[in-house]
Each structure stands twice: as structure tokens, then as C-alpha cells.
Amino acid sequence: MIAVENLVCAFGDTVALDEISVTIEDGSFVVLTGPNGSGKTTLVRHFNGLLEPDSGSVTVDGHDVVAEPVAVRTSVGMVFQQPRDQFVASTVAADVAFGPENLGLDHDEIDRRVRRALDAVNLAEQRDARIDSLSGGEQARLAIAGALAMEPAYLVLDEPFASLDEPARRSVLDRLCDLHERETGVIVVTHDLRGVLAPADRLLGMADGEIVVDTPAQEASRALEDLDVYLPPASEW
Amino acid sequence: MLTYQPGTTAVHRLDPRSKLLFQGGFAVAVFAHDSLAVLAGLTTIALAPLWVASLSPLRLLRGFRFILLLLVIAPPIAAVSFGPSWFVVERALDSAVASYRVVVMLFVAGTYVYTTPVRETRAAIQRHVPGRAGQLLGVGVGLVFRLTPVLVADLGRIRDALDARGGESLSTVARVRRLALVGLRRAFDRASRLSLALRARCFAWNPTLPELSFSRLDVPVLVLSVGLALSAFL
Numbered sequence: 323m324i325a326v327e328n329l330v331c332a333f334g335d336t337v338a339l340d341e342i343s344v345t346i347e348d349g350s351f352v353v354l355t356g357p358n359g360s361g362k363t364t365l366v367r368h369f370n371g372l373l374e375p376d377s378g379s380v381t382v383d384g385h386d387v388v389a390e391p392v393a394v395r396t397s398v399g400m401v402f403q404q405p406r407d408q409f410v411a412s413t414v415a416a417d418v419a420f421g422p423e424n425l426g427l428d429h430d431e432i433d434r435r436v437r438r439a440l441d442a443v444n445l446a447e448q449r450d451a452r453i454d455s456l457s458g459g460e461q462a463r464l465a466i467a468g469a470l471a472m473e474p475a476y477l478v479l480d481e482p483f484a485s486l487d488e489p490a491r492r493s494v495l496d497r498l499c500d501l502h503e504r505e506t507g508v509i510v511v512t513h514d515l516r517g518v519l520a521p522a523d524r525l526l527g528m529a530d531g532e533i534v535v536d537t538p539a540q541e542a543s544r545a546l547e548d549l550d551v552y553l554p555p556a557s558e559w
Numbered sequence: 560m561l562t563y564q565p566g567t568t569a570v571h572r573l574d575p576r577s578k579l580l581f582q583g584g585f586a587v588a589v590f591a592h593d594s595l596a597v598l599a600g601l602t603t604i605a606l607a608p609l610w611v612a613s614l615s616p617l618r619l620l621r622g623f624r625f626i627l628l629l630l631v632i633a634p635p636i637a638a639v640s641f642g643p644s645w646f647v648v649e650r651a652l653d654s655a656v657a658s659y660r661v662v663v664m665l666f667v668a669g670t671y672v673y674t675t676p677v678r679e680t681r682a683a684i685q686r687h688v689p690g691r692a693g694q695l696l697g698v699g700v701g702l703v704f705r706l707t708p709v710l711v712a713d714l715g716r717i718r719d720a721l722d723a724r725g726g727e728s729l730s731t732v733a734r735v736r737r738l739a740l741v742g743l744r745r746a747f748d749r750a751s752r753l754s755l756a757l758r759a760r761c762f763a764w765n766p767t768l769p770e771l772s773f774s775r776l777d778v779p780v781l782v783l784s785v786g787l788a789l790s791a792f793l
Contacts, residue, residue: 370759372755372758372759392761395758395759395760395761396761400759402752402755402756402759404752406709407749407752407753407755407756408756408759408760409756410701410705410753410756410757410760411676411677411678411705412562412563412676412677412704412705413563413565413676416676416677416678419678420760421760421761422767423678423763423766423767423768424760424761424762424763424766425761425763425766425767426763426765426766426767427767428767429767429770432767450565451565452563452564452565468760469759469760472760472761
């Protein structure tokens with residue numbers, strides 16, 4: 323469980339997160355939405371200790387994000403908005419292996435994790451390909467594989483559909499649904515709600531550094547009325 | 560820009576330590592000999608791995624075009640003299656030979672970059688340079704190989720963006736200044752985001768590195784490397 327208590331984060335005079343408290347249960351599929359600048363990315367970057375709280379606390383399965391960053395980052399995989407920012411190698415398998423190598427695992431275990439992660443995102447056949455040669459959708463899936471190779475309990479994706487065309491978007495969504503079925507917690511940060519509400523269990527809405535909506539995803543239409551977020555017609559949920 | 564290209568050629572399959580040793584031996588030989596006949600022989604030796612790795616020399620040279628430009632303008636600059644006999648041909652020839660040595664060396668270095676994954680280079684370095692120095696060097700090499708192509712591509716995009724909005728009408732100085740400023744800002748931004756990604760993936764100074772092992776294929780390369788280095792004493 324990810325537990326956030328009275329979390330405050332400020333950049334200079336700007337308060338990005340204002341005493342936020344929220345818990346995210348194991349294996350749940352959570353959509354975090356809100357307008358630009360509402361604090362979504364800042365909040366999820368606390369989930370794996372990339373940002374440290376100014377006050378309050380964040381724990382993941384009982385591990386404090388400040389005191390035990392490696393344990394937390396192993397539990398919470400992070401996929402950034404621009405997949406290219408996340409790549410640290412030139413070929414697919416080498417990039418996926420990067421995280422497990424940093425954990426000091428043996429070669430057999432690293433190989434097993436790379437195979438599993440690439441299978442999970444349907445990129446096994448491109449194992450030896452150069453990352454530059456992949457399409458945008460494939461790069462988005464590779465970024466997910468890089469996080470999955472850490473075998474996290476939760477996967478956080480920051481705007482995973484940005485700049486993806488519809489087939490690529492569908493492909494990434496399908497992979498997320500597969501992961502959710504295998505009981506990986508999925509947290510999707512997005513202001514584009516097409517296709518993510520149906521598989522989601524819970525919807526969190528943020529505005530001005532606060533969580534102002536916390537509801538089952540199926541009740542999104544009522545809950546999001548006052549939030550400046552485009553809600554697609556129910557047929558596109 | 561020239562970067563690693565996966566492949567199964569004999570050069571790809573060599574242990575990175577053999578390739579590094581070959582570069583060292585070759586560098587010693589190419590800078591130790593003055594004879595044009597020996598340099599011609601060394602050029603043949605430098606071109607052979609390119610051919611085996613299916614890498615076109617033209618493509619390689621294109622990847623090093625900015626360095627080549629410096630090498631080409633070096634001889635005439637070296638020949639210029641402030642005083643009577645304003646242009647000394649001997650100096651130009653000496654400089655041309657020195658430039659040529661660097662070009663031949665680029666063939667060898669380029670083949671290494673093209674055929675060797677960065678993590679294998681890091682493994683080779685960290686295995687043979689002990690302690691923190693090896694870790695710093697290994698990570699440094701990895702980051703240079705990771706960031707340089709991205710930054711070069713960024714500069715190309717910035718130039719295109721400038722040109723798309725009439726940047727070509729700016730003076731060369733103004734254009735270069737704008738390109739440098741935006742490029743520098745973008746470089747810091749890239750470095751910052753890469754640092755975030757490394758932390759998110761539990762960056763470690765001493766990770767599990769790829770296993771390296773010499774094979775029979777490495778034996779002739781190792782012998783040739785030692786031979787080239789020793790040839791400097793002949």
C-alpha cells in the first residue's frame with residue numbers, strides 16, 4: 323500500500339502539494355487526473371522518492387521513501403512522460419536490463435526479468451533492435467518494460483499516451499490492463515481520459531495541489547463536473 | 560553520428576578488451592613510424608576491421624566530419640609563417656602527415672564504437688581499472704556515449720527550428736550564439752532528466768556488468784596488438 327500523509331511540497335513560494343493524504347491499495351488501477359499545473363506529476367514523483375516531502379510522509383509497503391529509497395524504487399516503477407528521457411542504452415534488451423543490473427542480480431535472473439518484461443509488452447522479437455528504430459508506441463512500451471524489469475508492485479505512468487496515435491495508445495492500454503489482471507498496481511497520470519476509465523477502479527482528481535475528487539472511476543461523469551478536465555463520452559471510457 | 564549497431568560480424572563478437580588493446584597497439588604504431596610505406600600498411604590494417612564489420616569508410620568519416628574539418632584546415636594553418644617565405648610547404652606536409660595519422664586512428668576508433676555495446680566497454684573498464692577510478696571512468700564513458708548522440712540530434716532540431724522562422728537571415732555570429740545558448744540550455748535539461756531516470760531505476764556505481772570472455776577469435780587480434788605496439792621499437 324502507498325500511504326501519503328499530510329504531504330506538503332513547495333517550489334519557492336509556489337505550493338505544489340498542500341497537505342495531501344491518500345492511500346493506494348495493492349493491485350488497484352488508479353487514474354490521477356487534473357489540469358496542467360495541478361500537482362499530478364509532483365505527487366507521483368514522491369511515490370518512489372524522486373522528490374522528498376517538505377513535510378508529511380510517504381511510505382510504500384511500510385518503507386519510508388526518504389529513508390529507504392532503493393526498497394521504494396524497487397516497489398514503485400516509474401514511466402516518464404517522454405519515453406526517450408528514460409532510455410539509458412542503445413538497444414532494447416540492454417535498456418531493460420539496466421534496472422536489474424543496478425540491483426546487483428545475477429546474470430540468469432537479469433536475463434529472466436528482461437525476457438518477462440519484453441514478453442509483457444510484446445517486444446520480445448525486437449530484443450536486439452536499436453531503440454532509435456522503434457516507433458513511438460514501441461518506445462512507450464519499452465519504457466514500461468524498463469520499469470517492469472524491476473518487478474514492481476506498482477507501476478506509475480506519467481502521461482503515457484502523450485503523442486501516441488490511436489493504435490499505439492490502444493496497445494499501451496492493453497498492456498496496462500494485462501498487468502492489472504496480474505495484480506500489479508497501476509497508477510496512470512493523465513488529463514486524457516479516453517479508454518482508461520473502464521479498466522480503472524478509482525479516479526483521483528487534483529486541482530491547485532489538492533485532491534478534490536476521489537471516487538470510483540465509474541462515477542467520473544458526476545465527480546469531474548467542476549474539474550477543468552475533458553471527460554469523453556461514456557462510449558470512449 | 561556514429562553509434563553502436565548490433566551485429567554478428569567477427570568484429571562484433573570480439574571481446575571489448577581485445578578491441579581496446581588493439582586500439583592502444585595501433586595508436587603506438589601509427590604515431591611511432593614516419594615512413595609513408597609503413598603508414599600505408601597501417602591504413603590497410605585499419606580498414607580491414609571496417610570491411611569485416613560491414614561499415615562503410617564514408618559513413619564512418621561522415622560521423623567524424625567536424626573532426627575531419629579541423630584536420631583538413633590544420634596543414635595550411637601550420638604552413639603560414641609571419642615573415643618572409645610566408646608559406647612553408649614542409650610544415651604543411653608535416654601537419655598533413657599528422658592529420659592523416661589521426662584519420663587512420665579514427666577508422667580504428669570508429670569501428671570500435673560501431674561494434675561494441677557501451678555496457679561492455681564499461682565492464683571492460685571497471686574490470687581492469689580498480690576502485691572508484693574505474694567506476695567513475697566506466698560511468699563517464701557510458702554517459703558520454705548516451706548523451707552525445709542525443710545532444711547532437713538536439714542541435715540539429717534547434718537549427719531547423721531557427722531556420723523555419725527565418726533564422727537563416729541572421730548573421731553567422733548571431734546564429735551560432737543563438738544555437739549555442741539554446742543548445743546549452745537543452746543539454747542541461749537533458750542531463751537533468753537523465754539523472755532523474757537513472758535515480759528512478761536505482762542507479763548503482765557497481766552494478767552487475769556483462770560477462771566478458773576471450774575466445775579463439777581474440778587470439779590473432781591480441782597477437783597483432785602486441786606486435787603493433789612492439790613495432791615502435793624497431
